[in-house]
Structure formats: structure tokens, C-alpha cells
Amino acid sequence: MALLDVRGLTKKFLGLTAVDNVDITIETGELVSLIGPNGSGKTTLFNCVTGFLEADAGHVHYRDRDITKRAPYEIALLGLSRTFQQARIYRRLSVVENLLMGIQQHQGESILERVLLTRKVRRLEQEATERAEELMDFVGLTHLRDQPAGNLSYGQYKLLIFATALMPDPDLLLLDEPAAAINPTMINRMKEHMVDLNRAGKTIFFIEHNMEVVMDICERIIVLDAGRKIAEGPPDSIRNNERCMEAYFGR
């Protein structure tokens, strides 16, 4: 059974169809990207899947569970982590605090336990801190540990967002333009991180404009245009698909 199964998803805004009857299936362990021109409905699709928008029609299943009408926090707690295109981050908090924010109730302790700081919570807290240190090390931000996130460069910013999304140890990672607006060296690092994670068993589904990234690392690419899925397949088949190239780059 697929990890993520989107069936007939449709979302309209004021009469404009942003996502039009889209079917997507992601299997465990895949590294899939979603591409398409601006305004083709990629982010809207992500928002519908993660519960930030309510779809007008269609269903989203995650691990056989219907999550179509679930609240965003419930979906997050099921092990589905996402990032935002606008590079959302707690700018006033430090790097390590940002990472710790990534784990909210993923370990299922109650408010009371959290207030009382029971032994269980202290152990979880210790684990979270260790994990934060590990991830800082992974993306190479350890030297900026106590810096406010607002002081980071844009590339470091993106790495921090990426690492924060990994904090709850999600099964499925939805990334909205992880490599956008960062310099080529950073792009290469991001690519490596994504491939490493994927090899380690994480399923990644991401939106990206940078074709190089997409073509290099993906096994499968899904193309949206004007809200519809117009193609799907390995990089080569997309590169040779006349319709895709036209939609994306014009004639």
C-alpha cells in the first residue's frame, strides 16, 4: 500500500480551479519531485495534503488513513512533516531553539506531564536536545547554535528549515522549494542531504523550480500545469516530453 495516496483532489478559489482532479501516489522510500510553472497549483496541492487548506473534492490517504479533513497539527503528528515556500522560521529564536520547536507533541506526552517535568519528559527533552545537536551537525550549523535565526544567511536559513522539519523524525517529508534562492554550493549541499536521507529510508516529496536539482536526484517527476497533472515519470521521459517542456518554458 502506498505511503501517500491522493485521489481526485480539487481546490477552487473564487471560481478559479487551482488544483484540478489530481491523483498522486507516493510509495515508501521514494524521492519524488513536483514541478510546474508558477501558479500551476503545486503549493496549493501541498496545502491541501497537509490540511492547511480544505479540498473541495477528492481524498488524501496517508498510510491507509483518510486524512482529507484532518487538522494540520493532527497530520503533522501522524509523521508527515512539511516546510513552507516563504521560508517560515522563528526569526527571533536561536538556531537550537528553532530545532527544538520542531518537536512539539510528537512523543505524546500530556500538558500536565510537560508542566510537572516528569522523568519521562526530562528523558524526552534530553533526547530532543541530542537530536537537535545531531541535526545541526548534519546540516553544518553547529557553530551558529545560539545565533538568532534571523541573523543567518539565506542558505543557512534554508538548511535550518530543512533540519527543523527532520526533528520529529517524520516518515514523509514534504519540502516546498528547498533549493530556491540559494547559491550553487548550498544547492549541492542540499542535494546531498536529500539523497543521504532518502538512502537512509526517508520518503521525500518536494516542489522545486531548479531543474538541475530535480533532474539530478529524482527517480520520478510529476508535472502540474494549470492545476492538472500533465505528466509523470523518470527525468528522461519528462525531458523528452514536448508538452511538459512547453508548459514549463513556453515555446
Place this chain on the structure above:
Amino acid sequence: MADEARILEINDLFSGYGEIEVLKGVSLEIENGEIASIIGANGAGKSTLLKTVFGLVKASHGSVVFDGQDIANKRPTDILRLGLSYVPQGRCNFPAMSVNDNLEMGAYIRTDKEVKADIESMFERFPILEARKEVMAGNMSGGEQQILEMAMALLLHPKLIMIDEPSLGLAPQLVELVFKAIQRINADGTTTVMVEQNAKKALSVSDHGIVLVLGQIGFEGTGEEIANNEEVRRHYLGG
């Protein structure tokens, strides 16, 4: 007096948002009467460049000379009066006002009596708007709204018009319509600078192509040169 041939000269321009610097020393010249296209990856600073020129984003360093006057960090109102109009990315009209009222708002800074006649001439120029005169702008299609926004900008008879992503989110036929309109505007004597994701299409109608890479000019040439440049093709035109 400035060089007649150059309408816009940007010299070593730096700008950004708060602590994030987006433009890192952009120098650029736009010739009078040309169509120039700025292309580049998301976040390369294309929109920021236009916003900085128009005074919506503060320039931290560098100069912007328009028609012989330094306009860096001037207010949009003053820049408009000098004859530089700007059509931002996304929908930039008044959705709950009629097309006619929107056009009047486009001419907001004008105080002369010719506004009414000019609006009529816009209707002649873009018949698609005349049919929609009393329709709320928000109820029109994306392409129609884009044309309305360009018409609003043109009411000030600008010497230079800057358009950010005219084809954003438009269906192919509408993209065609909008690019035709841009070519008409240029043919009527308005220098045009546009930022486009649809790079191939944009370059095909441009005299001048500029590729922005991470806040700096990466490549520059005629539209054709840019479209045929191996490296540009590979990175931004998809081979």
C-alpha cells in the same frame, strides 16, 4: 543632460529586506525604446530589482538614474511623476471597483482634464476592457486583469514601463494576448522592461536580455544571444 539613448542607468545597486541582501551590485543600462527581459531563477532578485528601482525597497548602495535624474530611494509618487510606471507581480488592481474606476485610480496623480479622454483611448487600444467597463475588476479573468493593470500604468504616459511576470498564472492563449499587448505598447514608443519566468517567450520578443544570478548580472546580450547561449539554455531554458 543625460545620454539621450539611455533611459535608465543602474550602477552598483545593493538592496534587500532587513538583514537579507538580495541585490549585490547590479549595474545595468536600458536603451530608449527597447524591450528588455530580465530572467533568472526564483530568488535571483528579479522582482527586488524592479521594486528597488521603483522605490518600494530601500537601496543600501548604488545609484539609479532615470532620464537624467537620480531616483534611488525616491518615493514611488515622485518616480511616477517623472514617467516611470511599474506593474507588480500578481494581481495589483482594486477587485471591488469597476474597470472604469480602476483606470481612474491608475491616473491618480494626474490633475489635468484629459484623463477622461485618455481612459477612452485606452478602451480603443484594448477593446477587451471596453466591453468590461462596468464589471468589477476582481470578476475578470487573469489575462484581462493583467491587461487592465498595464492600461492603468499607461495612463500616466510613462517613458518607461516595468512589468513583473506578465504571464504569471495565465493560460497559453492569454499569455499570447498579453505579450501582443506588450509589443504594442513598445511599438507606441514606451521603453519596456519585464521580468519573466517564461524565459523563452520573453526573450523571443526582446531586444535586450539580462540574466540575473544570485543578485548579480550573470549574462547580458541581445534577446537572441541570450536565448542561444549554451550555459543559459542549460540552466534557465531547460536545454
Place this chain on the structure above:
Amino acid sequence: MTSARNLWIPAALSVALLMVLIGLPLVIENRYLVHILIMTGVYCALALSYDLVVGHVGLLSLAHPTFFGVGAYAAAILSTRVASPFLVNLVVAGFVAAGLASVVSFPFLRLAGASFAIGTLGFALIIQLVANNEVWLTGGTDCTIGVARPRLTLGPWIDWRVSSVSDYYYLMLIILLLVVVLCWRLTTSRVGRTFISIREDEILAMASGVNLLKYKTFAFVVGAFIAGSVGAYYAHYSTLACPEALSSYMTIALLIMLFVGGVGRMRGVVLGAIMFTFVPEFLRIAPTLRMVIYGVLLLLAIRYMPEGLDGVVTKWWRKLPLARTLASSGENNQKAG
């Protein structure tokens, strides 16, 4: 890792401060001054609980004094009608306020920002009306009077009849300590981190698994519980409960304490509460003129000190040579550890 040395300094300072606070009534002869100290304590506790809601979760409630007033009335009514003991009243008043808060949070917390503020203001006005008009319950403008003096008994060991001003002072000190510990626990634990994530970016918080409604309700209700209990203490101290306890002036006073002191910072809020109650007593200004001055101070603080007095003090502190030595020794410890 925080080094042991870094923890010693604040711990020692806290103990010293506590000793001073315990010793104060022994030194101060003037009973009026002790009364002012008590009021400072009341305002500190209220402001801390208010800051939990406003400063940490970012919910701008305008009904906080309402919970204080409701607690005061609950204790006053209980004490005068059924003669229940102080400790029972303290807890029941807290629960009455918390219950009311959870009822109104149902419609209000679904409203975004400003609508929430306006809704809570309306709620505050209604409770004022009830206090003024339902004479059978509250005594109306004549107040509920004759609240008993607290008597705390614990088996045969303790029998404390609170009667003198310094007795009340120590009682307040105990309550304030409890409130400080609770607020400190809440804001520095994982719950506090969740609060801050909500304040800083609701959307991001949701994406990382925060149930916004649950945590907002929790903060609002806990804040109301503390306010209600403090209200009960106040009723037992002043031996009455009047509609003034619910007035909008209280809301403004609390906002001044928070925003002048430093919103979202416990130290700042305490500083603000002390500024607000203690300093003007020495200036001896007419209350109305005082409000004008407060208003102007509030506007100036908002404009020129976005981080409040605490932000300014912290900045100065960091420039002091002593602080630099401490900070660098801390860093060294960190590197070693």
C-alpha cells in the same frame, strides 16, 4: 550545557532577594508602606498571570481583571454566606474564574487577533453590569462586605490567624512565590516553548504538530485561575468585593505594567508592576493626573522601548564590566563542557 557556576549566581541572588522580602516588614515601621508592598505583590501576581496569556501565547485578552473580580466576588460571597475557610475560597475562586474562562474561550478563541480582544472587552463590560445590577448576588454598588479574616489551620500544628498587615504580607508573599514558580515552570518548560511557537508563528506551530486551540485555551484558563485566586486573597485582605475590582482601568493598568516592563519577560513584568504601584506612592500625585502620566509613559514606552524596561536594563547590564566577565567565564565553561 549550562555550567554549574552559571546556575550558582542566580540561585544565590534569588535566596538573597527572598531573605530581603521576608525581612522587609520587620524593618518597615510604617504600616501604610507594608500595605503598598502587599498591593505590589497582588499586581505582580496578576501581571505575571496576564503575561502568560498576552506575552507568551500572544492572546490580547481585555478581560483579565474580570477573572480577578469574579474570584474576589466568589470568595466574598462564600465567606459571607457559608463562612467557608480561606483556603477553600482561594481554590474555589480560582476554579470559578477558570470555569468562566473555559466557557467564554469556546466562542472567543475561534476569533482572530483583534476580534478576540474586542470580544473579551465586551465580556468584561457584561460582568461589570452583572456586578452592578444583581444586588441579590453581589450587593451592587454597596459591595459585598464583611469578608472574614483568613485563618489557616493544619491539624494541631499550625493555627495561623491572619490579622495584622504583616501577616497579610507574608500570606501574599507565599501566594506570589507559588505564582512565580508556576509561571516560571510553565514558561520555561516544553509547554512554554509551545506557547512561544504559537506567539511567533501560528502556521509554523501548526505544521509542527501544535493543537492551537488546546494550548490557547490552556493558557487562558490557567491565567484566569491565577487571577481568580489572587482576587480571593484580595477580597479577604480588603474584607470586601466591589465592582471597581472589575473596572477597565485595571485592564489598562495591567497593560501598562506589561508593556512598560517588558512583555513576555517575567523579570520585566515584575519590574513593571513595582514601577506601577510602588513608585507613584512617593510622588504623591492625584490619581487622575497619575493616569495621564501613565498613559503618556505607555505611549513613550511603546514607541521608544519595544522591549520594555527589561530590554533597556539588559542592554545596560551587558555593557557593564562585571557582566562581561561573567559572560566570558560562562563561555569558557561551555567550551570546556
Place this chain on the structure above:
Amino acid sequence: METFVEQLLNGLTLGLMYASVAVGQALIFGVARLINFAHGDLFMVGAYVFFVAYSVLGLPYPVAICVSAVVMFGFGGLFERVIVRPILDRPWHVHLVATLGASIILISAFTLMWGSTAKQVPTSYSATILQVAGFRVSLQRIIVVVVTLLSFLALHLFLQKTKTGKAMKAMSQNREACAVVGVDVRRLSTLTFAISCGLLGLAASLVSPLFTISPTMGMGLTFKAFAAVIMGGFGQVNGAIYGAIILGVTEALTAGYISSAYTDAMAFAMMILVLLLRPQGLLGRGKVGI
């Protein structure tokens, strides 16, 4: 029947008083995205300006009305420059706290100047009772209804027909587009405060002869007007007027038939009801981010 019609007229005058505050709040929210918690207190200031002009200086009634409107026009502009402008770019909760601070300054300053006791400013029209279609009606009430409605009509025409008025409407629809077409956002914000306070001065001098005036009258008004603004849909000027009239009439009928103690509770209940049923307000479109 007679009392019903009387209550209805009372409700209408009350509603128009709320509307004069609510219209200003809606206009200010639309143009400056600012929630003004001192707007009711600005009404109070208008009432005292009228009191000084009419009772203290002894100016003729129509002149006193004009004086109040003009003084308040200036005061509104000044208020924007001194209190609002410096914090306009800050988040909404800062707006709220700052305008609450301004509110407390106004209340306390006027208490210092004029004392806290309520004042009455009767005009000769207050006592004049007319027989209209068999009903006894105070002339002052008729003046209130007619002149206030005319002032709203003037405002409506200003917003529909003049360039500045259209720009104010445009600001509530798309602020970026306004900057792009060259609207001077700051000047417009000052002007909006001036106009809405001018309206307050006018309304306060019309209504004051019917009610008492006191320094603390503003806070309740602010809240009622907010209820009206919320009911009408944030930033919708017409919606605010309808909301205010509904509130006024409901209140008058509650006072007449149920209990005079809980008229304020009625306003509150209506607001909550509207918010729960239609979060975007009666005339609101889509979601409002605030």
C-alpha cells in the same frame, strides 16, 4: 403602539450615535489597517468641544455645531500625527495598546479639566415636542436623524465620487496597488482621521442635547461601535452603519420592554451571535486577517 414608535425613534437616534463612531472606525481600519480603541473617547472630546462652544461661550446652536466639527477635524489630524503615525507600521496589538493608552489620557485629562460628573447641554429644541402623524416627537431627535443621515450621505458621495474618496476605498482593497499608482498613504491616513473625527464632532453636537456627557462616556461607545463594525464586516462603512442602527434599535427595545440594566449585554450578545454565525460580518467578503 405609541411607545413602540417612540422606542423605535429612540433606538434610531441611539443607533446613529453609534454609527457616527463606527463609520470612523471602519474607515480608519480600511485605510490604515488600524483598530482605534480611542474612537469613542474622541466622540467624548467632540461633545466637550460642543459644550464649551454652546454652553460656555454661548454661541448659537448651528455655529456651535460647525465649531465642534471643524475643531474635531483638526484634532483628528493631530491625533493621527502624534499618536498613530509613529506606530503605524507596527503589529496590530501595538496599535491596540497605544490607542488604549491614548484613550486613558483623554479620559483622565478631561476628568481633570471638567470633573467626573455628567453634564447636560439641553438646547431649546430638546423641549420642543412636535405632533407627527399622531405621535409626540422631540424636535431635537428629528434634527439628529435628518442631519446625521445627511452627513452619511455626504460621506457616501465623497467616497463614491471624489478622487480622494475613491483612494480611501481603494486602500481597503489593495494597499500595494495604491502605492503603485502613487497614492500618498500617509497623507491619506491623516485625512481619514481628520474626516472621521469631523463627523464625530458633528454627531456629538447633535446628540449631546439628548444625553448627558461625561469623560467616561467613550469606552462604552467604542465597544458598541466595534460591535457594529464587526457585525457589518470589518472595514465596510455601510455595514458599520447598518450594524450600529440594528444595535441601537435592539437596545432601545430591550430597555423599553425587558430591562434597562442589560441593554449593553444585548449589544454584546448580538455581536457574538453574528461572529459565530458569520465570522466575516454581515457585508464582509471572504476572510479578514484580523
